[in-house]
Amino acid sequence: MWSSSNKIAAGDVVITWLTRDVIQPFVVTPGKDLNSRYGYYRHSDLIGQPYGSKIGSRNGKGFIHILRPTPELWTLALPHRTQILYLADIAFITSWLNIRPGSVVVEAGTGSGSFTHSITRTVGRNGKVFSYEFHEARAAKARDEFETHGMSDVVTLTHRNVCKDGFTVENVADAVFLDLPAPWDAIDHAKSALRKDRTARICCFSPCMEQVLRTVTSLNETGFTDITMYETLIRPHEVNQLPVLPSIAVASEKLKKSERKREDKRLRQIAQARAKHTEKRKRSDDEGADAEEDRMERKKTKTRNGTDEGEATTQNAWVSATTPDSLAGGDASTQVVSRVMPEVRGHTSFLTFAVLLPRVQASAPDIESALQRDRSDLSSGLSQCD
Amino acid sequence: MTDLVTEGSTKPSTTPKNATDRHHIHEGDFVMFRLLNGEVRSQQVNRSGAITLGRLGSFNADELIGQLYGLTHEIVGKSLKVIPPRNMEDVEDTEATNELINDGMAVQPLTAMEIETLKQSGVHAAEIIKKQIEAHANYELKTEYSKDKYKKRKEAKFLKAFTTVEPTLFNVCEYWFHKDQTRIRDLRIDTLSQMINLANIRPGGRYLAVDDVSGLLVSAILDRLGGDGRLLTICDVDSPPAYPVMTQMNFPQHIVVPILASLNWATAEEDYTPVALLPDPAQESIKSDKHRVRMNKRKATSNLLASARQELFVGGFEGLLIASEYEPMSILERLAPYIGGSASVVIYSPHLQPLTSLQNRMRLDPQYLAPSVTESWLRRYQVLPGRTHPTMMTTGSGGYLLHATKM
Numbered sequence: 001m002w003s004s005s006n007k008i009a010a011g012d013v014v015i016t017w018l019t020r021d022v023i024q025p026f027v028v029t030p031g032k033d034l035n036s037r038y039g040y041y042r043h044s045d046l047i048g049q050p051y052g053s054k055i056g057s058r059n060g061k062g063f064i065h066i067l068r069p070t071p072e073l074w075t076l077a078l079p080h081r082t083q084i085l086y087l088a089d090i091a092f093i094t095s096w097l098n099i100r101p102g103s104v105v106v107e108a109g110t111g112s113g114s115f116t117h118s119i120t121r122t123v124g125r126n127g128k129v130f131s132y133e134f135h136e137a138r139a140a141k142a143r144d145e146f147e148t149h150g151m152s153d154v155v156t157l158t159h160r161n162v163c164k165d166g167f168t169v170e171n172v173a174d175a176v177f178l179d180l181p182a183p184w185d186a187i188d189h190a191k192s193a194l195r196k197d198r199t200a201r202i203c204c205f206s207p208c209m210e211q212v213l214r215t216v217t218s219l220n221e222t223g224f225t226d227i228t229m230y231e232t233l234i235r236p237h238e239v240n241q242l243p244v245l246p247s248i249a250v251a252s253e254k255l256k257k258s259e260r261k262r263e264d265k266r267l268r269q270i271a272q273a274r275a276k277h278t279e280k281r282k283r284s285d286d287e288g289a290d291a292e293e294d295r296m297e298r299k300k301t302k303t304r305n306g307t308d309e310g311e312a313t314t315q316n317a318w319v320s321a322t323t324p325d326s327l328a329g330g331d332a333s334t335q336v337v338s339r340v341m342p343e344v345r346g347h348t349s350f351l352t353f354a355v356l357l358p359r360v361q362a363s364a365p366d367i368e369s370a371l372q373r374d375r376s377d378l379s380s381g382l383s384q385c386d
Numbered sequence: 387m388t389d390l391v392t393e394g395s396t397k398p399s400t401t402p403k404n405a406t407d408r409h410h411i412h413e414g415d416f417v418m419f420r421l422l423n424g425e426v427r428s429q430q431v432n433r434s435g436a437i438t439l440g441r442l443g444s445f446n447a448d449e450l451i452g453q454l455y456g457l458t459h460e461i462v463g464k465s466l467k468v469i470p471p472r473n474m475e476d477v478e479d480t481e482a483t484n485e486l487i488n489d490g491m492a493v494q495p496l497t498a499m500e501i502e503t504l505k506q507s508g509v510h511a512a513e514i515i516k517k518q519i520e521a522h523a524n525y526e527l528k529t530e531y532s533k534d535k536y537k538k539r540k541e542a543k544f545l546k547a548f549t550t551v552e553p554t555l556f557n558v559c560e561y562w563f564h565k566d567q568t569r570i571r572d573l574r575i576d577t578l579s580q581m582i583n584l585a586n587i588r589p590g591g592r593y594l595a596v597d598d599v600s601g602l603l604v605s606a607i608l609d610r611l612g613g614d615g616r617l618l619t620i621c622d623v624d625s626p627p628a629y630p631v632m633t634q635m636n637f638p639q640h641i642v643v644p645i646l647a648s649l650n651w652a653t654a655e656e657d658y659t660p661v662a663l664l665p666d667p668a669q670e671s672i673k674s675d676k677h678r679v680r681m682n683k684r685k686a687t688s689n690l691l692a693s694a695r696q697e698l699f700v701g702g703f704e705g706l707l708i709a710s711e712y713e714p715m716s717i718l719e720r721l722a723p724y725i726g727g728s729a730s731v732v733i734y735s736p737h738l739q740p741l742t743s744l745q746n747r748m749r750l751d752p753q754y755l756a757p758s759v760t761e762s763w764l765r766r767y768q769v770l771p772g773r774t775h776p777t778m779m780t781t782g783s784g785g786y787l788l789h790a791t792k793m
Contacts, residue, residue: 001588004590006702006726006727017755017756017791020756050726050727051726051727051728052726052727052728052729052755052791052792052793053727053793054752054793065755065791065793067728067755067791068727068728070586070730071583071586072583072584072586072730087580087583087584088576088580088762090583091576091579091580091582091583091584092575092576092579092764094579094583095554095555095556095559095575095578095579096556098552098554098555098556100555100609100610100612101589101610101611101612101613101614102612118583121586121588122587122588122610124588124589124590124612124614125589126589126612198409198454198455198456199409199454199455199456199552209774212769212774213774216474216769216771216774217771220473220474220771221473223473225471225472225473226471227474227769228766228767228769229766229767229769229774230764230765230766230767231764231765231767232576232762232763232764232765233762233763234580234760234761234762234763235760235761235762235763236758236759236760237738237742237758237759237760237761237786239742239745239746239749239759241746336742336743336746337742338738338742338745338759340761350767352769355456357456357457357471358454358456358457
């Protein structure tokens with residue numbers, strides 16, 4: 001599967017990482033060019049470069065990173081033919097189903113091949129993947145892709161509707177994975193594909209709760225046990241370096257400053273108004289009651305002004321005594337913070353798991369059946385309603 | 387023994403550890419036992435030994451050797467009887483409510499003493515539960531759901547049954563997570579699974595790892611190498627690291643011995659020189675056979691160390707996985723030179739802050755492409771007919787990962 005050499009060779013599938021959102025696969029083909037927003041490149045320029053190189057463009061418009069494909073990168077880069085499985089689900093399913101080197105896995109449908117690539121890597125050369133796709137064109141595309149990626153000796157792809165026609169293998173699979181709109185129609189077939197000489201496992205991948213409930217009923221009736229269900233997600237965080245947050249003392253200081261400013265402005269306006277007024281008086285020769293009023297006003301202002309200033313001073317002293325310099329003085333020190341990205345995947349699918357235990361031909365101990373007897377009446381009643 | 391017959395397989399030989407079969411219980415295996423109340427215990431199965439499971443009493447360990455993992459057994463005397471797996475039962479909706487049931491009412495005329503006498507006289511659990519139900523004053527007032535719960539609770543109390551748990555990575559991780567979360571630094575199975583996928587662990591690959599999670603990470607990597615590839619770990623002790631989780635995996639030798647090598651943070655330094663130099667055998671006169679054996683052993687250890695060092699310094703590893711108690715940047719600075727271009731770097735922490743500061747430093751360094759910090763989220767559901775809902779109590783966090791690609 002893919003190249004394991006250090007250096008890029010002609011014919012290799014490589015992944016170009018342009019940005020986090022633009023990750024593209026291509027086959028290195030001498031004579032071909034690569035054109036993007038990030039410049040112009042010739043495929044032949046890549047040959048002999050080590051994987052993981054940053055390559056500058058021929059027209060100086062930028063650079064690209066060339067990576068060795070992995071199933072995880074492929075999931076980000078692959079051409080979508082269907083809705084695909086992502087890392088969180090793939091990784092969890094692989095562990096629960098106990099897929100490891102040498103495992104035999106049955107999968108339906110193939111879809112865009114995201115899960116297929118991952119488990120093909122995990123089962124390795126001693127393992128086997130039987131993948132089924134009912135859509136003919138998608139099956140053909142997937143078959144080409146698996147061939148190009150050197151997976152054909154591990155993956156056997158069959159174009160078939162497994163709900164109608166079942167699987168092509170019997171009693172061999174360690175695990176079955178069903179990503180189908182109606183998995184309950186394939187559960188009987190899955191049971192025949194699974195091995196019976198030791199614990200075998202199944203996972204059904206369905207986005208809707210209604211599907212889960214039907215699947216669970218079907219699994220239970222078919223003889224699967226330990227039925228359980230999970231949801232799993234990866235929440236990406238964005239990391240930022242931000243200035244440390246200002247103390248609230250900064251806010252009160254600012255408010256007081258602006259209050260002082262407002263008061264100063266008011267006094268200035270009064271003074272200006274008075275000056276204008278006095279000038280008018282001089283011109284009109286009229287003194288008396290108005291002058292008295294003016295004196296009174298001046299006295300009031302003086303008193304108020306004095307009080308204000310006194311208060312401000314005391315408060316200022318308090319602020320500087322209790323606030324660290326870095327906060328009050330607007331020091332440029334920063335901190336690293338993180339938060340979950342504003343928009344994240346909130347749901348992929350429900351993962352319904354179950355186990356198929358080796359068939360026990362032992363007659364059930366009569367004590368056990370005694371305990372079950374009174375329940376079986378109930379359950380038979382209900383399955384008829386169903 | 388039991389009357390279990392499985393299709394198409396006879397019991398394999400029970401030769402321990404060098405066997406490649408991982409689906410049957412071998413002599414010397416550490417077996418996890420799940421009791422009906424959900425509790426899981428682990429015990430080693432030794433020939434002619436006894437297994438004691440608390441309240442369930444004990445039985446002869448030989449009864450388990452050669453059995454398939456995953457079966458449910460009932461203890462009858464000192465032997466075991468396989469009991470078939472049970473289906474889920476549908477529960478019928480009835481008109482019953484708990485309207486007339488009050489707390490604190492004396493509803494069970496059977497006294498604890500009487501029940502104990504029944505147990506002593508060898509009456510089967512099913513029979514005792516039946517008697518309790520018959521005597522229960524308000525049983526018929528209960529809803530069917532509540533009756534079902536009652537019976538399950540009584541079974542967990544009286545039935546002497548357990549299930550052997552197959553030592554898959556998933557099951558072992560879950561067992562340790564519940565048993566002693568701190569010793570695996572809260573590394574949950576979803577996060578662990580992401581790590582080994584992100585690091586592209588595949589049979590035949592070469593990986594570097596720092597495992598301060600009791601060997602959980604090492605177990606995961608070895609499991610996915612399947613006896614083909616290389617894993618070099620760096621640890622902070624001067625003897626070969628004890629990875630206790632590995633014991634629980636019951637790995638056959640071929641999965642571990644040719645694959646795993648370890649250095650410590652001193653021997654992993656390029657200018658490290660051992661304090662005590664190896665005596666030159668040409669100069670030293672061999673005094674006795676015992677002396678020769680000792681000399682050869684020292685020589686072998688020293689060669690092993692030299693070759694592991696050599697392997698590290700040659701570098702070109704395909705992935706670096708870290709789940710450590712040490713400052714991640716200091717580890718990264720030491721080990722990054724030994725991983726190849728396009729290799730994955732995956733770092734786990736139970737806390738977010740160390741990874742955000744690390745990411746903030748890594749993104750300024752052009753040798754790391756797109757360092758990203760993620761958090762794992764997992765929700766389990768109770769799946770029962772008519773009673774499907776997320777479990778009421780769950781794990782608070784699965785931890786955080788930083789992933790980047792080496793350029």
